Amino acid sequence: MIELILEDRCAACNKCVEVCPTNVLEIVPDGIPRIAHQGDCETCFMCELYCPHDAIYVGPDCEKPEPVDAQAILASGLLGEFRRNHGWDEWAGDPRYTNEHWQMENVFLRARGAPKPAGA
Numbered sequence: 001m002i003e004l005i006l007e008d009r010c011a012a013c014n015k016c017v018e019v020c021p022t023n024v025l026e027i028v029p030d031g032i033p034r035i036a037h038q039g040d041c042e043t044c045f046m047c048e049l050y051c052p053h054d055a056i057y058v059g060p061d062c063e064k065p066e067p068v069d070a071q072a073i074l075a076s077g078l079l080g081e082f083r084r085n086h087g088w089d090e091w092a093g094d095p096r097y098t099n100e101h102w103q104m105e106n107v108f109l110r111a112r113g114a115p116k117p118a119g120a
Contacts, residue, residue, distance in 0.1 A: 002038060004056070004057040005032055005034075005055055010033070011055075012031065015051065016033055017033050019050045024040050057078065
């Protein structure tokens, strides 16, 4: 589940808001995006994958939020790991990291436009 947006890394490009299939994030005028609906996060990691500034941390638990310490996350080396392991951006030409996640982009974009099931 999305846990953290690091203000000093975020450039407010709002790519994370655009790609989130469940509209968890909200644009804040003249500020960084806000985690508005954390409980709706599906832990798809799309926000983390599309963040070119490595400002987002998504925790592995998709059932409930887990409190995290921003400094511990910074020190962990986890920021940017998802993009690197999928061969995005600066790792695109590195043969150690092959991009397989691109295949999911259209699936998530279609999911954003799909009607919600009854009772959701």
